[in-house]
Amino acid sequence: MSNQEKQSWLRWFKGLEPEQAEAEFVEWEKLKARKRELQLLVDKVEGVNVATAKQYLRNAEQKLDYKRNYRIAVIGESGAGKSTLINAILGRNLLPTETGDSVTGTEVRISSYEGIDLSSEKVKLSFETGDSFFIELINSISLSSTGNKLLEKDTSAEAAIGIIESATFENSNKTADWIIQRLPEELLDIARTWEAINQSNYNIRKEYGIDEREELDSLLKESSARNDLNSRERVIPAIAYAEYRLAGDNREEKESISLEHVEIIDTPGINATTLRHYEILLKVVRSKPDAVVLVVRADRPGAKAIEMAHLLENMLLSDFDASEKSDFARKVFLVVNRADQLLSGQGNRDALDKAIKRICDIISKDYWDIYTRGMEDNKRYFEAMSLLSFLASQKINNHSLSEEEENIYESQVKLFGSKDADKLPDWFNEKSEIPALVKKINAFLSKERVGLMLREAKEYLSLAERYVETVCLEKLKQYGITEVDSAEEEEERQIQIRCKRFLNRDQEELERLIKSLKKDIEQWIHSKEHKSEVSKQLNVIFSKLEKELEKVISEYLNGSLQDNTQAFPELPVVEEYYYFIGGKSGTDGVPSKLLRKVEWKFHEIVEKESKHIAEYYTSYFSSLITKREVNKQLKGKSYEQDYVEKLFEGSLSPTQELRRKQIEFFADYESICRWNLMYELVKMPILADFKKSEASPLASSVKEAMSTLIPIFGLAVTEAISKTATAPWSVFLDAIKEILERQIPKSPEEKASEDKEVTKIADLFSSLEDSFINSGNKLTIDNDSLSMSILSAEELIPEIGQLINNREFDKISVVVKQQFILRYGLAIGTALTFLERLFQYEFGKYCIAFESVSQRLIEQHISFVNAGNIDIRKKLLKKHSIEQGEIKKIIGYLRSLEAIRTQTLDSSFAETS
Ligand SMILES: Nc1nc2c(ncn2[C@@H]2O[C@H](COP(=O)(O)OP(=O)(O)OP(=O)(O)O)[C@@H](O)[C@H]2O)c(=O)[nH]1
Numbered sequence: 001m002s003n004q005e006k007q008s009w010l011r012w013f014k015g016l017e018p019e020q021a022e023a024e025f026v027e028w029e030k031l032k033a034r035k036r037e038l039q040l041l042v043d044k045v046e047g048v049n050v051a052t053a054k055q056y057l058r059n060a061e062q063k064l065d066y067k068r069n070y071r072i073a074v075i076g077e078s079g080a081g082k083s084t085l086i087n088a089i090l091g092r093n094l095l096p097t098e099t100g101d102s103v104t105g106t107e108v109r110i111s112s113y114e115g116i117d118l119s120s121e122k123v124k125l126s127f128e129t130g131d132s133f134f135i136e137l138i139n140s141i142s143l144s145s146t147g148n149k150l151l152e153k154d155t156s157a158e159a160a161i162g163i164i165e166s167a168t169f170e171n172s173n174k175t176a177d178w179i180i181q182r183l184p185e186e187l188l189d190i191a192r193t194w195e196a197i198n199q200s201n202y203n204i205r206k207e208y209g210i211d212e213r214e215e216l217d218s219l220l221k222e223s224s225a226r227n228d229l230n231s232r233e234r235v236i237p238a239i240a241y242a243e244y245r246l247a248g249d250n251r252e253e254k255e256s257i258s259l260e261h262v263e264i265i266d267t268p269g270i271n272a273t274t275l276r277h278y279e280i281l282l283k284v285v286r287s288k289p290d291a292v293v294l295v296v297r298a299d300r301p302g303a304k305a306i307e308m309a310h311l312l313e314n315m316l317l318s319d320f321d322a323s324e325k326s327d328f329a330r331k332v333f334l335v336v337n338r339a340d341q342l343l344s345g346q347g348n349r350d351a352l353d354k355a356i357k358r359i360c361d362i363i364s365k366d367y368w369d370i371y372t373r374g375m376e377d378n379k380r381y382f383e384a385m386s387l388l389s390f391l392a393s394q395k396i397n398n399h400s401l402s403e404e405e406e407n408i409y410e411s412q413v414k415l416f417g418s419k420d421a422d423k424l425p426d427w428f429n430e431k432s433e434i435p436a437l438v439k440k441i442n443a444f445l446s447k448e449r450v451g452l453m454l455r456e457a458k459e460y461l462s463l464a465e466r467y468v469e470t471v472c473l474e475k476l477k478q479y480g481i482t483e484v485d486s487a488e489e490e491e492e493r494q495i496q497i498r499c500k501r502f503l504n505r506d507q508e509e510l511e512r513l514i515k516s517l518k519k520d521i522e523q524w525i526h527s528k529e530h531k532s533e534v535s536k537q538l539n540v541i542f543s544k545l546e547k548e549l550e551k552v553i554s555e556y557l558n559g560s561l562q563d564n565t566q567a568f569p570e571l572p573v574v575e576e577y578y579y580f581i582g583g584k585s586g587t588d589g590v591p592s593k594l595l596r597k598v599e600w601k602f603h604e605i606v607e608k609e610s611k612h613i614a615e616y617y618t619s620y621f622s623s624l625i626t627k628r629e630v631n632k633q634l635k636g637k638s639y640e641q642d643y644v645e646k647l648f649e650g651s652l653s654p655t656q657e658l659r660r661k662q663i664e665f666f667a668d669y670e671s672i673c674r675w676n677l678m679y680e681l682v683k684m685p686i687l688a689d690f691k692k693s694e695a696s697p698l699a700s701s702v703k704e705a706m707s708t709l710i711p712i713f714g715l716a717v718t719e720a721i722s723k724t725a726t727a728p729w730s731v732f733l734d735a736i737k738e739i740l741e742r743q744i745p746k747s748p749e750e751k752a753s754e755d756k757e758v759t760k761i762a763d764l765f766s767s768l769e770d771s772f773i774n775s776g777n778k779l780t781i782d783n784d785s786l787s788m789s790i791l792s793a794e795e796l797i798p799e800i801g802q803l804i805n806n807r808e809f810d811k812i813s814v815v816v817k818q819q820f821i822l823r824y825g826l827a828i829g830t831a832l833t834f835l836e837r838l839f840q841y842e843f844g845k846y847c848i849a850f851e852s853v854s855q856r857l858i859e860q861h862i863s864f865v866n867a868g869n870i871d872i873r874k875k876l877l878k879k880h881s882i883e884q885g886e887i888k889k890i891i892g893y894l895r896s897l898e899a900i901r902t903q904t905l906d907s908s909f910a911e912t913s
């Protein structure tokens with residue numbers, strides 16, 4: 001196999017010295033092998049995207065395919081004679097040529113194929129697709145704004161910018177404005193053409209016979225009548241490229257000029273009446289042809305030639321490094337065409353030399369010295385006469401010339417003086433330098449191309465390797481691995497590291513879980529649904545309370561009130577304050593009974609109803625815990641339940657501990673709800689219908705008693721709250737204290753004992769404050785809404801105090817009603833706020849517990865792992881086996897890559913030693 005291959009190689013490169021051919025064959029085989037190994041690796045890679053590496057390998061494959069057609073791109077200014085040059089090289093009148101700008105309208109590929117006979121030679125057309133137009137259109141949408149940046153999106157614009165950059169330098173007429181103006185028009189032109197073709201408005205085939213010359217010319221010439229901008233049959237913008245498939249030259253001894261195994265690419269000239277031409281040119285240049293023939297016209301060697309050189313520099317060489325540039329320089333053949341015009345005095349030698357020197361400098365630092373002025377072997381510079389060569393070849397082959405062609409030929413004959421007419425065509429041909437150019441290109445293709453090809457292939461292979469390596473390492477980084485230890489003794493440490501990484505990730509997952517819980521709660525608390533539901537429930541309590549108290553009062557008024565409050569033994573507050581206020585009212589015993597009953601009812605209702613509210617909150621929380629699978633998650637992170645449980649306090653597992661926290665949370669919250677509601681509700685005086693019993697002497701004492709409900713219950717609640725001690729409510733404590741101080745009725749007889757009472761209240765409050773401050777809670781309360789509600793309530797309270805002082809009971813009823821309405825609203829709002837805050841506070845405590853439980857859990861695991869606990873490790877690795885597998889795979893890829901590299905290195909060592 002290898003031998004066969006070698007024979008084929010040697011036959012193919014018969015122009016090379018045998019030793020060189022063999023050495024290069026060895027190198028080629030090595031690269032082939034490397035490519036094969038890399039391909040195997042890349043094909044089996046999973047989990048990382050190696051598409052780019054695959055592309056590199058395809059490129060390498062292409063470079064290594066020495067038997068493929070070599071691609072020679074002919075580029076240059078319009079009218080330089082590119083098409084004529086190709087016709088001359090082929091010795092055939094194939095491509096349309098013409099005086100004037102922009103003749104060749106698209107990319108034209110010409111290749112010869114052994115086995116095709118002259119009769120089956122044909123031209124195939126490839127059309128642009130709707131997709132490619134669409135992309136172009138999208139890319140140019142932003143064109144209405146200004147600046148070059150936006151143009152860069154469009155390739156034709158990008159090409160044009162390159163021209164402009166060089167043109168600005170050379171005072172060209174192409175400006176950025178020109179491009180901005182052109183592009184939309186041209187896109188429209190393309191779109192219209194494509195649409196017309198797509199709708200089969202006119203007949204175009206995909207294939208033409210080589211002799212359908214007229215039809216082909218009309219299709220492929222930018223300057224044909226059919227392709228006129230106003231033509232209804234305009235077609236050229238839709239043709240992506242044309243392919244001439246010619247019969248191969250099978251003769252052993254070739255008489256005419258010929259290129260073996262090549263595809264010659266004719267391009268539209270750099271002239272830019274249309275951006276499309278730049279785009280086509282760019283596409284060709286970017287496709288990295290194996291050789292480039294750069295055609296400069298002798299008669300006008302000025303700005304255009306420089307533009308072209310800059311195009312090369314900007315579009316082709318810009319991302320080349322020095323060695324790539326010098327590789328590229330070897331591929332460039334510089335042809336000054338129409339050299340006959342120098343002789344006839346139409347050109348300017350000095351200007352030409354200057355232009356050529358500059359172009360050379362752009363191509364490469366040493367192009368001028370090596371390829372233009374250097375040794376014959378390296379020669380890449382030709383002053384050619386394509387037209388003359390073409391005409392001569394026609395004569396040689398006995399093809400008749402047109403009258404115009406005859407005239408030109410005659411004028412050339414005059415130019416060169418008389419010669420033997422028979423030998424003239426051959427002499428002209430030789431003189432035209434075209435045979436020399438072809439010979440050089442052939443030599444390049446058979447000799448230097450090999451080395452170049454191998455170097456390029458090698459470069460693509462390393463690119464592929466580097467790419468695979470980079471993406472693998474990146475992937476490993478995602479798994480938290482920053483270095484790939486290959487030594488086997490590292491295994492132990494590796495496992496430890498990996499286990500710890502899993503554990504850290506577990507912890508991160510738990511942290512994320514708690515974060516999402518927090519977010520859920522936050523959202524829920526602020527949701528309309530929640531607020532309206534709680535308000536509704538609060539309303540229910542308020543109305544129940546109102547109704548019950550009305551009942552108690554009316555029972556009291558008609559004397560049927562039963563004091564069964566013994567069933568509710570803990571009513572210490574009323575007892576105490578009854579003596580404080582009721583004892584001095586002169587209606588001994590009566591308020592006591594009423595107040596005891598009222599307070600009892602109050603406790604009863606709030607006790608019952610607050611449970612519902614608490615349940616509403618806690619059941620939401622429970623459902624959240626279930627939804628987020630908190631316990632399951634936590635359990636999933638306990639890899640060794642027994643060990644972990646033992647190490648946890650009170651032998652509770654993390655989940656048990658957390659559940660206990662949850663139960664505590666709920667219990668706390670229930671009592672908070674109760675006390676919160678107690679406080680809020682007693683701020684609300686009770687509305688009773690006093691009118692009916694206005695005349696009754698009892699009524700006045702009832703009124704009096706009712707009016708005292710406010711301060712008494714106020715005190716009762718503050719006292720109650722002090723027991724819960726859950727919040728630093730010093731702000732509102734101060735406010736309540738002040739309200740109550742001003743509110744306690746002060747009759748003249750009472751004045752005497754005033755000091756005593758004030759002291760009593762002040763004492764109570766300072767001890768309350770102390771207990772709050774000492775409790776050290778960090779809960780932040782929305783002080784604004786709190787003090788607002790207290791302030792508005794406060795405004796009305798002095799009024800009541802005054803009325804009570806003056807014994808104006810009628811008015812009291814009105815004020816109490818007002819108070820009721822005001823406080824009713826306030827109570828709901830404040831209660832809601834408090835409930836929310838307290839819920840969040842309790843939830844916060846739960847979160848802290850969660851964090852500490854999970855932290856301890858992970859810490860325990862880490863210490864087990866450190867201590868070499870096999871069980872936990874096993875379980876950890878098992879749980880993460882998929883990831884484990886991924887990592888193993890990727891490390892495997894990297895090792896294979898390393899192996900491929902070492903092999904290559906080894907063999908090159910072998911080679912040098
Ligand atoms: N005097 C002279 N004229 C030439 C020579 N080569 C080509 N021409 C003429 O220059 C004109 C342009 O030639 P083309 O081959 O169409 O030029 P091109 O570079 O393909 O032009 P585009 O397709 O527009 O890019 C034609 O009229 C040719 O006959 C030459 O060596 N000497």
Ligand SMILES: [Mg+2]
Nearest residue numbers: 082083103104
């Ligand atoms: Mg042309």
